[in-house]
Structures are given as C-alpha cells and as structure tokens.
Amino acid sequence: MRRVRAHAVVGRQRARRRGQYAEYVASAAWHARRRRWVQKEEQCTGKPVCCAVCGSEEWDDLHHLTYDRMGHERHGDMVAMCRPHHEQVHRAYDAGRWRSLGYEAVMRRLLRLAREEHERRGA
Template sequence: MSNRRHRSGTGRYRDQFLHSPAWHARRARWFRTEHRHHGTLTCAGCRRPATESELELHHLSYRGVTQVGGVWRAFEAHRDLTAMHPWCHGTIHRIIDRDHGLSHHRTRRDATTAAIRTLQSKLARGTEEVAG
C-alpha cells in the first residue's frame, strides 16, 4: 500500500469523509480530549502552540474510518491522529510523497514520524526549502 497523497478529484476520503458529520464530530472529540489532557494545543510539525481553528488533523492510521450503508464512521483511535498547521501538514505530505522509501515501504505512522523529524530538523536549521 502506498502512503502517497492522491490528488485525483475522485478520492472518497478527501471528497466525502473529510466533509462528513462523522469526521467533524470525531475532530471535535479529538480536540476536547487534547485540551483535557494537555491544555495547550501544539503543532506536531513545528511544535508551535496553536488554536483548534488553526490546526488540521493528520491520520497516522485509517483504522476506524469506515463507510457502512453509505454513511461514514469515524472511530479512529486518539493516537491515530495528530494536529498540524496546514503548512506543516502539507509539507509532511510532500516529504512523504517525494521519498520512495517513505511513500511505499513504510507504515503510514512510521512514514509520518520520519517526515516530522525531517521537517523539525530543517526548521531548526532555518532551512527555507523544507520539502526539497
């Protein structure tokens, strides 16, 4: 299985699931749990504090995302989601997409962890071409 981000307009996940009531409810639950356990929200990519409205959630695993009878279900484990600023989230996907080992030969969780380390290392060095 590939970890590459599919840009086609026919992607049910991006075109349907991310707009579903199930996803919006799951996203709200994830942020409530984070607030309760950690107080401050932080981007997993750049490690900067942020508000819920400034962050997106990245899936480390799609287990729990199902469609039953045409209705989306969002029962991802809390640890299968991580918050990121949109720029960091997009950069993580670009890092994964451009690295054959990450995009084809690693689990999604391992690929994301490696991409986050790459992003954080480049940000620490002040590198502008983070996804290059």
C-alpha cells in the first residue's frame, strides 16, 4: 500500500479505509482473487497479463480502478500495472484536485493519459 504523502491530511474515515484495504490486500481472499483475475485475463485475451500502460509482462500490481466493491471486485474493476506506472498514476491523482469527480472516473482517465504519454514517448 502506498504511504500517505507527508503533507496529506488524513481524517479518521480515510485512515480507517486505508487500514481495511491494507488488511484486505494481505489476506488469503485477496491473493485468491488476484489469481482468479490473472487466470480470467489470460483466458479472455489469450495472452500473458501485462501492464495496462506500457504492455510490459513484468507487472507487479493489480490496481483498483474503484474501491466500491472491495472484496467483491468485478474483473473490470482492476488492471495490471508495473510499479513505475502504478506510482505515476497515483502521483497524478494525488497532485490533482480530483476528489469531487469520483475516483473511478479519474483513475480511468489517468490510465488513458498515461498510456497516451507512453505511446508519445515511443517507449
């Protein structure tokens, strides 16, 4: 789980949600869900799982596009990402004033922008 930025204000509700998330991603249920996600992704695409931004098969993280169904995620609620691109998307989210737009909409947009930037750089 990402560390809270040094200057961030974290209220009780956000601190509680972060704690719940940390417990969940450390659980056997999450690890089983992650394995099922990988299996379904490979079955649907017919290819190995890769980073949603750069296409690298060296992905590390399964990024939540929404936490609305945490513990009962749909396949489309998550995408595989390499650590550098996962951190890039979260830094962009943290740097903006996005909260009023809704997390899922913002994450989908930031993911698209990260892909476009990656393609522009020709990496």
